[in-house]
Amino acid sequence: MTFWTAFSILELLWVIGFSVWLVLQRRSPVATIAWITVLAWLPVVGIAVYQFFGPPRLRRKKLRRAKAKSVVAARRSAQLPLVEDVGRLMRLAESAGESPPARVRKIDLYNNGDDAYDAIEAAIAAAEHHVHLEYYIWEADQTGTRLRDLLVERARSGVECRVLVDAIGSPRAKRRFVAPMVDAGVRVAWFNPLTLGTLRMGLVNFRTHRKIVVCDGRVGFTGGINVTDVHAARQSRDKAWRDTHARIEGVAVHGLQRLFLEDWHFATDDDAPVDEYFPNDPGDGDYIVQVLGSGPDHTLFPIHKVYFSAIAAADERVLITTPYFVPDEPVLTALTTASLRGVDVQLLVPKEGDSALVSAAARSYFEELVAVGVKIYEYGPPMLHAKTMVIDNELSIVGTANMDNRSFRLNFECALAIAGRQTADLLATWFQEDLKKARPVTRAGQKKVPLRQRTLESVARLLSPIL
Numbered sequence: 001m002t003f004w005t006a007f008s009i010l011e012l013l014w015v016i017g018f019s020v021w022l023v024l025q026r027r028s029p030v031a032t033i034a035w036i037t038v039l040a041w042l043p044v045v046g047i048a049v050y051q052f053f054g055p056p057r058l059r060r061k062k063l064r065r066a067k068a069k070s071v072v073a074a075r076r077s078a079q080l081p082l083v084e085d086v087g088r089l090m091r092l093a094e095s096a097g098e099s100p101p102a103r104v105r106k107i108d109l110y111n112n113g114d115d116a117y118d119a120i121e122a123a124i125a126a127a128e129h130h131v132h133l134e135y136y137i138w139e140a141d142q143t144g145t146r147l148r149d150l151l152v153e154r155a156r157s158g159v160e161c162r163v164l165v166d167a168i169g170s171p172r173a174k175r176r177f178v179a180p181m182v183d184a185g186v187r188v189a190w191f192n193p194l195t196l197g198t199l200r201m202g203l204v205n206f207r208t209h210r211k212i213v214v215c216d217g218r219v220g221f222t223g224g225i226n227v228t229d230v231h232a233a234r235q236s237r238d239k240a241w242r243d244t245h246a247r248i249e250g251v252a253v254h255g256l257q258r259l260f261l262e263d264w265h266f267a268t269d270d271d272a273p274v275d276e277y278f279p280n281d282p283g284d285g286d287y288i289v290q291v292l293g294s295g296p297d298h299t300l301f302p303i304h305k306v307y308f309s310a311i312a313a314a315d316e317r318v319l320i321t322t323p324y325f326v327p328d329e330p331v332l333t334a335l336t337t338a339s340l341r342g343v344d345v346q347l348l349v350p351k352e353g354d355s356a357l358v359s360a361a362a363r364s365y366f367e368e369l370v371a372v373g374v375k376i377y378e379y380g381p382p383m384l385h386a387k388t389m390v391i392d393n394e395l396s397i398v399g400t401a402n403m404d405n406r407s408f409r410l411n412f413e414c415a416l417a418i419a420g421r422q423t424a425d426l427l428a429t430w431f432q433e434d435l436k437k438a439r440p441v442t443r444a445g446q447k448k449v450p451l452r453q454r455t456l457e458s459v460a461r462l463l464s465p466i467l
């Protein structure tokens with residue numbers, strides 16, 4: 001037997017063995033095929049990549065604070081006047097384990113970092129009992145330093161402060177940078193830090209992509225804006241990223257609080273008291289909001305199901321803004337069928353994203369979407385980082401989740417589903433303003449894409465389930 005014959009037999013046994021093992025993991029068929037391809041072509045490197053990035057679900061410690069969920073559910077607003085389709089979507093998320101819809105007294109939306117940071121800092125400065133922050137990216141720049149110093153001042157004033165940052169997303173938030181907070185009494189933790197145990201268990205993938213601020217359990221923020229100068233025109237001027245963030249005030253904040261406390265417990269094992277972080281609230285207000293959470297420890301992936309169902313239920317318009325567009329088959333089908341039904345489907349993505357591979361994968365979907373009437377626009381510069389959706393005139397979504405598999409199934413994400421025309425119209429107005437800085441993707445333009453570029457896009461698309 002020659003060397004190459006023996007090598008071929010071993011390679012065949014390798015592919016068969018790992019293919020059987022992967023099939024038993026019961027991933028989606030597309031993801032399974034993608035991983036089999038990687039492991040077949042890169043037998044040594046592929047297994048290392050799979051070990052670091054491949055496990056399909058995070059079996060994280062059960063929250064010994066399960067009371068937090070029951071507190072949120074018990075303080076829901078009763079008999080909420082919801083449009084039928086919106087009501088069904090919110091029941092879907094609640095049935096999948098998320099917080100029930102609740103009234104809020106005030107909603108403020110921000111389409112730039114400067115206004116969002118000003119509002120966050122004002123809320124922190126006004127806090128009397130506690131401040132909780134969770135971020136994927138916290139940079140040690142002017143914006144990050146200003147927020148750090150504010151927390152130092154609040155902690156010294158007796159306010160209970162907790163900060164949770166992602167270990168991979170915030171590599172420059174080192175212990176030296178956070179030391180002033182720790183010295184002042186701020187509790188700081190890193191989500192899923194890289195250790196030998198983390199690498200061995202394949203937990204590199206599971207990041208908190210959430211951006212959450214909760215002050216006194218009464219005021220909450222979430223959206224696409226991290227703590228970094230790139231979002232602030234004060235520092236980045238005309239290069240500041242375009243993004244959207246939301247502030248809510250009312251009982252719905254308890255949903256954001258629950259998500260934070262669950263992640264804090266996972267990162268620290270700290271079982272802080274529950275009731276004091278969920279203050280009694282009259283549950284009044286003119287707005288109805290549902291907090292959606294999703295992550296790799298959740299088998300039902302609520303955000304993905306709500307996105308899919310919302311698009312499928314649309315009658316008039318679907319306006320989506322996302323920096324990363326790599327849809328799976330259900331979402332792609334929902335978009336194409338909605339357009340074929342006569343729904344005005346519009347998609348706004350960045351002209352130049354911060355990942356060439358993801359951008360290439362995204363463009364591989366353009367031709368088939370444009371062919372069925374979906375209007376696609378490429379924004380910028382600057383970078384587009386907002387994650388919003390408008391469905392008809394009655395539902396808006398603002399959050400941290402992108403339109404890709406990583407947000408749907410691998411990262412911890414959160415979003416606000418907001419009922420009512422006022423918010424939908426405001427986001428639709430911003431969408432139209434953003435189109436002034438965008439160019440349309442046309443069928444004629446797609447046909448002119450060079451073969452080399454089309455090949456790159458097609459290869460990137462094959463890897464889309466694991467991007």
